[in-house]
Amino acid sequence: MSHSHSSRSSAQTHPGHKRNQNQDSLHMDDGHGLWVVADGMGGHHGGEIASAIACEEIPERISQGADIEAALRAAHQKIVTRGVAQPELRGMGTTVVVVREQGNEYEIAWSGDSRIYRWRKGRLVQRSEDHSIVQRMLKSGLLSEQQAKTHPHQHVISSCLGSTSAEGLEIGYQRDAWEQGDWLLLCSDGLTDELEDDQIAAILARHRTIDDASNALLQAALDSGGRDNVTLALIQAPADAPVGMVTRNPMFPLLLGIAGVVIALGILLAVEFFGKSA
Ligand code: CA
Numbered sequence: 001m002s003h004s005h006s007s008r009s010s011a012q013t014h015p016g017h018k019r020n021q022n023q024d025s026l027h028m029d030d031g032h033g034l035w036v037v038a039d040g041m042g043g044h045h046g047g048e049i050a051s052a053i054a055c056e057e058i059p060e061r062i063s064q065g066a067d068i069e070a071a072l073r074a075a076h077q078k079i080v081t082r083g084v085a086q087p088e089l090r091g092m093g094t095t096v097v098v099v100r101e102q103g104n105e106y107e108i109a110w111s112g113d114s115r116i117y118r119w120r121k122g123r124l125v126q127r128s129e130d131h132s133i134v135q136r137m138l139k140s141g142l143l144s145e146q147q148a149k150t151h152p153h154q155h156v157i158s159s160c161l162g163s164t165s166a167e168g169l170e171i172g173y174q175r176d177a178w179e180q181g182d183w184l185l186l187c188s189d190g191l192t193d194e195l196e197d198d199q200i201a202a203i204l205a206r207h208r209t210i211d212d213a214s215n216a217l218l219q220a221a222l223d224s225g226g227r228d229n230v231t232l233a234l235i236q237a238p239a240d241a242p243v244g245m246v247t248r249n250p251m252f253p254l255l256l257g258i259a260g261v262v263i264a265l266g267i268l269l270a271v272e273f274f275g276k277s278a
Contacts (some may be wrong), residue, residue, distance in 0.1 A: 040093070
């Protein structure tokens with residue numbers, strides 16, 4: 001198990017209770033505002049190698065000026081090329097989730113079923129969308145939420161870096177802006193297979209610091225079985241991030257006034273109309 005922390009992020013990675021290898025990799029760079037979690041797959045250490053390539057190549061490309069999507073594509077190509085050169089590694093691949101911050105805004109990109117969640121004011125929202133067969137069937141209405149959760153093909157992903165399927169590489173992308181107090185959670189499926197979203201939210205709600213919360217999340221995933229490698233990273237908003245919108249709309253008194261005038265006019269018109277027609 002390794003543990004790293006600093007002022008902005010706190011990360012955990014653990015092989016879990018059932019596996020000898022940890023095929024997950026992490027890249028935490030608070031200084032440049034770049035964070036990566038990758039979950040590798042493939043025999044003969046292929047999984048470890050693929051996820052490590054993602055965690056090296058993506059920061060390298062971004063530091064050279066590539067955009068986030070180009071960086072993911074470069075890592076994909078590097079993994080494919082390595083698999084061709086070393087046939088025992090052929091077919092290795094890795095999921096990836098990346099957060100790249102620029103000031104108070106950030107981009108997220110991903111491929112596969114590692115996830116990014118945003119924790120804001122006590123609410124946990126998944127910001128990535130799994131590239132998985134089950135997620136596709138869910139979207140097209142072939143499965144209910146409940147059926148999706150227990151589907152036997154839960155782990156069949158439809159895209160990852162290094163995969164050379166005919167369907168090609170899918171990359172998800174979102175932009176967002178920090179609000180004061182926001183946390184982002186990046187994780188491999190070793191966390192989300194063991195814990196439901198509401199269990200994750202309950203743990204986050206009980207802890208004030210990202211270090212305490214990341215420790216507690218790892219412990220909960222291990223206590224619940226730890227059947228896979230578990231990797232997670234919590235990132236907190238910059239200290240100077242803007243305060244979020246207050247829940248009550250500041251326009252509310254004005255809107256109420258307009259609504260009042262509209263209703264009064266309606267009543268006047270009705271009285272006028274019915275008065276004349278009577
Ligand atoms: Ca995994």
